Amino acid sequence: MKALFVKTPGDDPELDLRDVETPVPGHGEALVKVSSAGVCSHDVAIMRGLLRRGVDLDVILGHEISGIVDAVGSEVEGIAVGDAVVSTLTVFCGECDRCLSGHEYRCRTGHGLGHGVNGGFAEYIVLPERCLIPLPEGVSVEQASIVACPMGVALQALKDVARVRPGETVLVTGAGGGLGIHALQIAAALGAQVMGATYSEDKLTLLERFAPGQVILGGELDFSELVLAFTEDQGADVVIDTVGSAVFYSALRSLGQFGRMVLLGEVEGGRVSFNLTEVIFRDAAIRGSSGASKAHITQVLDLILDGKLEPVISHRVPLSDAKDAYHLVRDRESIGRVVLVP
Ligand SMILES: [Zn+2]
Ligand SMILES: [Zn+2]
Missing domain, CATH: 3.90.180.10 (Medium-chain alcohol dehydrogenases, catalytic domain)
Known part of the structure; x- marks a missing residue:
């Protein structure tokens, strides 16, 4: 599959679309074909080189991810192939005190998508089932990419x-x-x-x-x-x-x-x-304040369905033109979100 990497961060960063092996879902996991991935100022800060501490450039960026379930591993029960889903912002354990108190985005052993583990600026991503939320009818898969963040x-x-x-x-x-x-x-x-x-x-x-x-x-x-x-x-x-x-x-x-x-x-x-x-x-x-829990994602979906919240996406940019998306966000030329389409 194709995935985006930051080769050299800087004001004019060198981005690299590379072929990597498509991940395979294991026990309790699903393979999601990414439909849309929002470009956050966090991603832009990494591309720009403003954020370097704890950043691993071999990790695929992107934490605002929606897509269609393409395959599931063993013992996946809540979602099926063909389901439209949005991901949480963090791969979390579901068992620690923070997860149990509704702060799973700050899980004690969690990994931020696009930071600690591979994110969504790629054609596919594998995630544990608990990190995926099926979309209700009435919310498009593109809109869903920005439901968790921002x-x-x-x-x-x-x-x-x-x-x-x-x-x-x-x-x-x-x-x-x-x-x-x-x-x-x-x-x-x-x-x-x-x-x-x-x-x-x-x-x-x-x-x-x-x-x-x-x-x-x-x-x-x-x-x-x-x-x-x-x-x-x-x-x-x-x-x-x-x-x-x-x-x-x-x-x-x-x-x-x-x-x-x-x-x-x-x-x-x-x-x-x-x-x-x-x-x-x-x-x-x-x-x-940072992050959002699964409960927040569900509440946002409800607000959209109630007509109280309209997802605003101003630009859809092919993953191969990610540099254009970088400039749109850095130069504040977009309104709402710019999303990458693998
Ligand atoms: Zn974000
Ligand atoms: Zn946890």
Whole structure:
């Protein structure tokens, strides 16, 4: 089968589509023919060489994977050949304390797909049955590739980490990105008043659909002034930051009293330093969040079926043109997700 490897990371990375042996499903495993694989900023950071620690370039990238079951090993009972499935983000044990408490994406012996074990930028992938979720009718196999990350990741951040309540104000930074555009919709589905900040003027029209009248063009400006204007000087109850250090100060100044800021991404690999009183006197919380559990994936599928959440995929790129996908994501030219099609 064909699989994508990063030969030389860098701003202009050398990517290599190589023939490797198609894996064979063992006990309790299934072989999935990959239909679609989302390109995450995490993959782009590895291609770019921004992320090097613990990165093995012999591992196939891609953790946002959907496809059709092509073969099953022994003792596979819940799925069958021909089923459309989405994968979890991690190959997990299902037995440790974290798995049993619904945090299987942080399994103590788990391996992140596309990081610790081969991911989905390939024609096929073998996964344990417990890592595959069959798709309900009404969700396409292409849409499913982005159901765990970024959609499930956004759901966890809003619902379980920020604990957004109906009527609260939520600001999403990087609102045109894969995490951002789905976070906007999920926040609205949770009953929040949503605001989105974006750097890209050409994304405004589409974003207006998800946050009518409340989309802020960030540019070089400090967008907190506009957030304060939108919230009658109260600031946002919740800030979902998908950009990181590049907008940190604006994001922090946008946060209201008792506000919760959830950090979901660090695009530039930068640093911040700030006066701690900004957090203390706001009685604020700043938390990180990553990953999504099987329960989040199922909840996202339900939100799509209920018409409350629309998966946004702007570009479909053949695996052989992965470099184009890299540029689209790096240069923020996409809206929502770019997916690779093997
Ligand atoms: Zn991702
Ligand atoms: Zn575990």
